[in-house]
Amino acid sequence: MTPVLSVRNLFRIFGTACSRCFDGNDEICGNKCPWCGAIVACKNISFDLYPEEVLGIVGESGSGKSTLLKILYFEEEPTSGEMFIHLTKRNACFPGEAFMGSVDAANVLSLNSYQKRLFRNHYMGMVYQNPFLGLRMHISAGGNIAEKLFMAGFRNIAKIRERAIYLLEKTEVPGNRLDESPASFSGGMQQRVQIAKALSNVPMLLFLDEPTTGLDLSVQARVLDLIKSLQKEMRLATIVVSHDLGIIRHLTTRTMVMKDGEIVEAGLTDQVLEDPQHPFTQLLVCSTL
Amino acid sequence: MGYIAVRGGEKAIENSIQFLEHKRSAGGSPPVSISQIRDQLHFLVDRVMGEGSLYAPDLAALAIKQSAGDAFEAAFMVRAYRATLERLAYSIPSETRDMRICRRISAAFQEIPGGQILGPSSDYTLRLLDFSLCNEMKGEVKDTWLQFLKETGLRDEIPETLPKIVDMLRRQNLVATRERSAGLKPAITDITRDAIQFPSDRSATLQTMARGETGGMLALAYSNMRGYGTAHPTIGEIRTGWIPVFVQHPFTAKRVEAGQIPVTEAEIISKINADSKDPKFEIGYGLCFGNNEIKAISMATLDAAMQNGESRYPSEDQEFVLTHIDGIEAMGFANHFKLPHYVTFQSELDMLRSSRKKIEKKAENMQPDRENNHDSQL
Amino acid sequence: MTANYNYAFIDESTKKEIRRKILKAIAIPGYQVPFGSRELPIARGWGTGGLQITLSIIGEQDTFKVIDQGSDDSVNAVNIRKFIAQTTSVRFTTDTAQATLIQTRHRIPEEKLNEGQVLILQVPIPEPLRLIEHSETGTRRMHAEADYSGMWLYLYENIIRYGETTIGAGYPVMVNGRHMMSPSPIPRWDVPKLNMAEALFLFGAGREKRIYAIPPHTRVVPIEFEDFPFRAEDFRGHECASCKSTDTFLNEIVDSGSGMKKWFCSDSSFCEKRQMQKRQDV
Numbered sequence: 001m002t003p004v005l006s007v008r009n010l011f012r013i014f015g016t017a018c019s020r021c022f023d024g025n026d027e028i029c030g031n032k033c034p035w036c037g038a039i040v041a042c043k044n045i046s047f048d049l050y051p052e053e054v055l056g057i058v059g060e061s062g063s064g065k066s067t068l069l070k071i072l073y074f075e076e077e078p079t080s081g082e083m084f085i086h087l088t089k090r091n092a093c094f095p096g097e098a099f100m101g102s103v104d105a106a107n108v109l110s111l112n113s114y115q116k117r118l119f120r121n122h123y124m125g126m127v128y129q130n131p132f133l134g135l136r137m138h139i140s141a142g143g144n145i146a147e148k149l150f151m152a153g154f155r156n157i158a159k160i161r162e163r164a165i166y167l168l169e170k171t172e173v174p175g176n177r178l179d180e181s182p183a184s185f186s187g188g189m190q191q192r193v194q195i196a197k198a199l200s201n202v203p204m205l206l207f208l209d210e211p212t213t214g215l216d217l218s219v220q221a222r223v224l225d226l227i228k229s230l231q232k233e234m235r236l237a238t239i240v241v242s243h244d245l246g247i248i249r250h251l252t253t254r255t256m257v258m259k260d261g262e263i264v265e266a267g268l269t270d271q272v273l274e275d276p277q278h279p280f281t282q283l284l285v286c287s288t289l
Numbered sequence: 290m291g292y293i294a295v296r297g298g299e300k301a302i303e304n305s306i307q308f309l310e311h312k313r314s315a316g317g318s319p320p321v322s323i324s325q326i327r328d329q330l331h332f333l334v335d336r337v338m339g340e341g342s343l344y345a346p347d348l349a350a351l352a353i354k355q356s357a358g359d360a361f362e363a364a365f366m367v368r369a370y371r372a373t374l375e376r377l378a379y380s381i382p383s384e385t386r387d388m389r390i391c392r393r394i395s396a397a398f399q400e401i402p403g404g405q406i407l408g409p410s411s412d413y414t415l416r417l418l419d420f421s422l423c424n425e426m427k428g429e430v431k432d433t434w435l436q437f438l439k440e441t442g443l444r445d446e447i448p449e450t451l452p453k454i455v456d457m458l459r460r461q462n463l464v465a466t467r468e469r470s471a472g473l474k475p476a477i478t479d480i481t482r483d484a485i486q487f488p489s490d491r492s493a494t495l496q497t498m499a500r501g502e503t504g505g506m507l508a509l510a511y512s513n514m515r516g517y518g519t520a521h522p523t524i525g526e527i528r529t530g531w532i533p534v535f536v537q538h539p540f541t542a543k544r545v546e547a548g549q550i551p552v553t554e555a556e557i558i559s560k561i562n563a564d565s566k567d568p569k570f571e572i573g574y575g576l577c578f579g580n581n582e583i584k585a586i587s588m589a590t591l592d593a594a595m596q597n598g599e600s601r602y603p604s605e606d607q608e609f610v611l612t613h614i615d616g617i618e619a620m621g622f623a624n625h626f627k628l629p630h631y632v633t634f635q636s637e638l639d640m641l642r643s644s645r646k647k648i649e650k651k652a653e654n655m656q657p658d659r660e661n662n663h664d665s666q667l
Numbered sequence: 668m669t670a671n672y673n674y675a676f677i678d679e680s681t682k683k684e685i686r687r688k689i690l691k692a693i694a695i696p697g698y699q700v701p702f703g704s705r706e707l708p709i710a711r712g713w714g715t716g717g718l719q720i721t722l723s724i725i726g727e728q729d730t731f732k733v734i735d736q737g738s739d740d741s742v743n744a745v746n747i748r749k750f751i752a753q754t755t756s757v758r759f760t761t762d763t764a765q766a767t768l769i770q771t772r773h774r775i776p777e778e779k780l781n782e783g784q785v786l787i788l789q790v791p792i793p794e795p796l797r798l799i800e801h802s803e804t805g806t807r808r809m810h811a812e813a814d815y816s817g818m819w820l821y822l823y824e825n826i827i828r829y830g831e832t833t834i835g836a837g838y839p840v841m842v843n844g845r846h847m848m849s850p851s852p853i854p855r856w857d858v859p860k861l862n863m864a865e866a867l868f869l870f871g872a873g874r875e876k877r878i879y880a881i882p883p884h885t886r887v888v889p890i891e892f893e894d895f896p897f898r899a900e901d902f903r904g905h906e907c908a909s910c911k912s913t914d915t916f917l918n919e920i921v922d923s924g925s926g927m928k929k930w931f932c933s934d935s936s937f938c939e940k941r942q943m944q945k946r947q948d949v
Binding site: 298299302365366368369371372373375479480481482483484485486487488608612617618620621622623624625628629630631632633634635636637638639640643644647648651 | 672673676677678684701702703704705706707708710711712713715735736737738740741742743745746749772773774791802803804829830831832833834835836837852853854855856874876877898900901916917918919933
């Protein structure tokens, strides 16, 4: 099967990097390069994401998992590395398609910022842990969803509202709160609006960064169920970043474990959690169970 | 020159200008001379030259007279006059270390090489109205001054140049160096030839502040000093005096002194830089025409504040500071709101009426069933 | 102290520099070209941008018209006309059809502009995105990436909240399908005149130091939703009290005697022309 997303040899180094930041894995303890002091937040990351699968990235805070996700969503520039995206027919229904033909073979990280923006607007969705990052709190819920649709070329208010109501109801937000601003919503509801916004352009890739951290347990469970059912229904290739093994177990089929900017272990989620090989994963599994 | 028909509006405008002119002489007092303004209102002249961005004391004095003391208007006239002058040459950078000093103080050190030289300053005056000035006689001040010199026998000569305080710290490796404009670009931008772009280089930043409006710059710098910012200024040195201006002769290519201009220079020692491996003080720099210490200090404080890449406060945001401190731009825009806006306002009225009509209609149609009202909102 | 000023005030090398920027602006319709704006003896904010364009391109052969709010007689227009009269020897006219150069504030004349005519618009705030983004660094990035969704969102929220777009004058347009542009604070009534026009439109913002242009025969479209079309000011049911026109932009004036609202053409010279025609017809 062709992966929808392939990442190869991705590095993200904060500070002025030296040549040794890029190699000498064994000697580097933690993510700080002992020679130049630069922080290697993502170290030689390579992986594939397949259609319709949910891939988990688990690790402690500071392990580089959120940085990685930001790079994939073009919010941050990597220091080096490549990323390839293979478009499927299903997604070829939005305007701005013309230049995308050549994307299949191209390293999308080298696109210019205009192309990246188009690409993100048409093919990607993101849900942040903090709804303040993903939503404009003083714009109506409908407006928040509409923004994503404007980016993707929608210009019909009635259709936009129809779609926004559909998405809100899909994410269990009452449609009649369309014109209220999320500032007055509960945390769980804000998160649902974020999900509705992320899904509005029928993305090919959905990124979730700790989507339920900070919510009450009961709310958490409902949002997770919602994500799971929407992912199945819309058949979205999804990446979930979390430090919570429970969430990873609940949502994902495959998991990568990150520590100090590196992938230390990867495999089927069940396998990784039941029979962890790397000492860090073992520690992680022990401490949660 | 061209012929234009005079119409009703034009006549009214003409009369308004006449009326303004009349006000200046309406009190019946004798007209002030340019030299009186230049000599006796020298702080104002300096300020107008600085903001007008042209060293020309007589023209500044004329502008002050013509504008009846409106510093904004006066600086504006000077600036507009400046725009008509041909650009003959750029001067060779002047070294303020060679300044002929009139006043020089440091707040950072008690004892400084060459000593604290107070010079003429209002810092130490009591702000009591001096009623004796009401009936001041010609030559009175001069006589008192001569008497004073005689009595005190003040003879200490000030050396030609004095060492800089900040240089002392530099030699101890305690001062961060600022990057110069590098590469193929000319080392110095000319903001009167090219619109400033952001992030702006240092030369454009300093030029913009050197012609900035004193009050506006003070307000921004003060906000930083008070706590909306982290510059924490200590005055390393403030000096006023004369610096020579050199230009390269167009034919002989020799350095020629074109004259000397009075300037105020402030160097403030600011917070420690962000580099934790090599902590050093940052320096803020201010320089302006004539004697205007408030402006020099404000400029130096803002210069230091804008080095803070984060710009959490307005005074740290380069774009915010540099686009709002020009007095001539700011006054022009504020004044333009007095121009007729009939058409734009008519357009706004149309929108508001239409909006009110639609909202009224919506309220009439409002169904008690709120469930489905989102469908009917358009 | 006396001073002799150059023809059209500005020195020739500066004029050349401004003309180069104008050419660049014409080459990239709707793109704001930064220029080294000079101080003129009229205040920043009173049309120095438009004036610098005028002074840079005006020549002996020109016939010049200047209007403010559609009127040749308004304070700003009078000031500028006086200045041009003092520094050049061009002919002046109030007749739109006769003018080769027209400098204007807030209006495009009612009469259709023809090939060879240049309309110079004074611009207070050249950046259409300033409504939604205060920083220049931010707006320049948005133009570079054609990221205009914020503006669409602004309109959407307006419509949802007020039932209207709330942008009265200076309604944003897309030029040549690429750049979002502020047409200067002209009423919406005048916006369609920019589309596929015969004349050249030059926009000058002196204080903000930007020049931009719409060359003849360029597509200029106000931003609008498919189901919420752009709408000009509505003067249905009113006519000009002087010339009886029902197809012009009208100013509403409260008669100081009767206290009654009356409507008059904002384009004063066009109104006079109509009145003259009426008299001749009679």
